[in-house]
Amino acid sequence: MRILVTGKNGQLGRSIHKLVNTDSKIDNNQSSNEFIFVGREELDLSNESSISHYFDSNDRFDVIINCAAYTAVDKAEEEQELANQVNHLAVKQLAGIAKEQKAKLIHISTDYVFDGESDKPYIETDTTNPINVYGKTKLAGEKALQALMPANAIIIRTSWVYSEYGNNFVKTMLRLGKERNELNVVSDQIGSPTYATDLAGVILEIIKSKEFREENQTTQIYHYSNKGEISWYEFAKEIFKIAKIDCKVNPIITQQYPTPAKRPRNTLMNKDKVAKQLDIAMRGWINSLRACVEPFYQKKSC
Numbered sequence: 001m002r003i004l005v006t007g008k009n010g011q012l013g014r015s016i017h018k019l020v021n022t023d024s025k026i027d028n029n030q031s032s033n034e035f036i037f038v039g040r041e042e043l044d045l046s047n048e049s050s051i052s053h054y055f056d057s058n059d060r061f062d063v064i065i066n067c068a069a070y071t072a073v074d075k076a077e078e079e080q081e082l083a084n085q086v087n088h089l090a091v092k093q094l095a096g097i098a099k100e101q102k103a104k105l106i107h108i109s110t111d112y113v114f115d116g117e118s119d120k121p122y123i124e125t126d127t128t129n130p131i132n133v134y135g136k137t138k139l140a141g142e143k144a145l146q147a148l149m150p151a152n153a154i155i156i157r158t159s160w161v162y163s164e165y166g167n168n169f170v171k172t173m174l175r176l177g178k179e180r181n182e183l184n185v186v187s188d189q190i191g192s193p194t195y196a197t198d199l200a201g202v203i204l205e206i207i208k209s210k211e212f213r214e215e216n217q218t219t220q221i222y223h224y225s226n227k228g229e230i231s232w233y234e235f236a237k238e239i240f241k242i243a244k245i246d247c248k249v250n251p252i253i254t255q256q257y258p259t260p261a262k263r264p265r266n267t268l269m270n271k272d273k274v275a276k277q278l279d280i281a282m283r284g285w286i287n288s289l290r291a292c293v294e295p296f297y298q299k300k301s302c
């Protein structure tokens with residue numbers, strides 16, 4: 001299969017790239033998969049004609065994995081048009097192209113499609129109600145995709161993504177923890193972290209699965225993150241514990257740390273559907289955090 005991965009320089013794109021290059025078991029079908037990774041230089045999702053031009057000048061793909069997105073949650077409040085173009089209109093265009101090419105589309109979405117007011121973990125069919133521009137544009141992308149592709153697509157909603165790459169909460173804490181003696185971290189926003197390598201593994205598992213390879217497989221939404229529920233405060237404490245950084249963490253409430261974009265209070269997601277339907281095993285958040293942080297810290301490269 002020819003598999004296109006967008007967002008090659010992002011956390012998830014780079015994590016898929018790492019696994020594809022190291023996991024020789026990915027292809028269980030004897031035929032070899034060809035992965036093509038593209039960044040905004042080759043395929044600029046903010047530009048409709050760049051997207052058409054890219055697909056017009058390349059052979060068809062069997063699978064498109066869309067890891068690219070406008071992910072600057074606070075900046076999106078000001079750059080609404082750009083966020084909407086990348087997270088909504090470009091996804092609609094990709095879905096149209098995938099349908100035309102008879103390609104499968106795997107698209108990544110977010111827990112921020114929910115308002116965070118539920119007291120129990122969200123299931124895939126729960127009512128969405130995003131409270132910031134980023135969440136609204138991601139939801140519009142999901143809806144446009146589903147309207148154009150009732151079959152042959154998969155949407156994975158994930159949360160609190162971190163990795164060895166790019167900017168994320170874990171790397172920020174490791175940096176600040178070495179610079180300061182104490183830090184204030186929000187303790188009233190609850191969720192589950194996701195190690196990008198684990199999500200990358202799930203995507204590769206999905207591609208191998210019989211369900212996904214079926215012709216006209218009904219489009220599905222799945223929730224995926226690591227196992228467990230924590231606040232950012234607990235997350236920060238564990239990061240310092242694993243990295244053996246002596247930095248005191250003080251819990252604060254959201255009002256004490258105002259941000260341009262509102263954050264949902266509790267975006268825990270129920271992951272039973274992906275576990276049952278696709279037989280996906282989930283790592284606990286501490287084990288995954290260790291897998292990311294320990295090698296980094298030992299090399300002292302964070």
Ligand SMILES: NC(=O)c1ccc[n+]([C@@H]2O[C@H](COP(=O)([O-])OP(=O)(O)OC[C@H]3O[C@@H](n4cnc5c(N)ncnc54)[C@H](OP(=O)(O)O)[C@@H]3O)[C@@H](O)[C@H]2O)c1
Pocket residue numbers: 007008009010011012013039040043044045046047066067068069070071086108109110111138158159160161162166
């Ligand atoms: N990060 C999180 O906490 C989080 C939480 C929930 C869901 N998600 C979703 O998970 C997916 C992967 O996120 P991530 O953490 O890997 O994000 P990321 O590290 O911010 O990577 C996003 C990638 O998208 C690319 N991109 C942005 N605008 C583009 C454009 N106009 N044209 C082409 N590429 C463009 C960026 O390119 P450059 O490198 O050139 O900037 C970047 O490589 C996204 O769909 C995101 O919405 C993320």
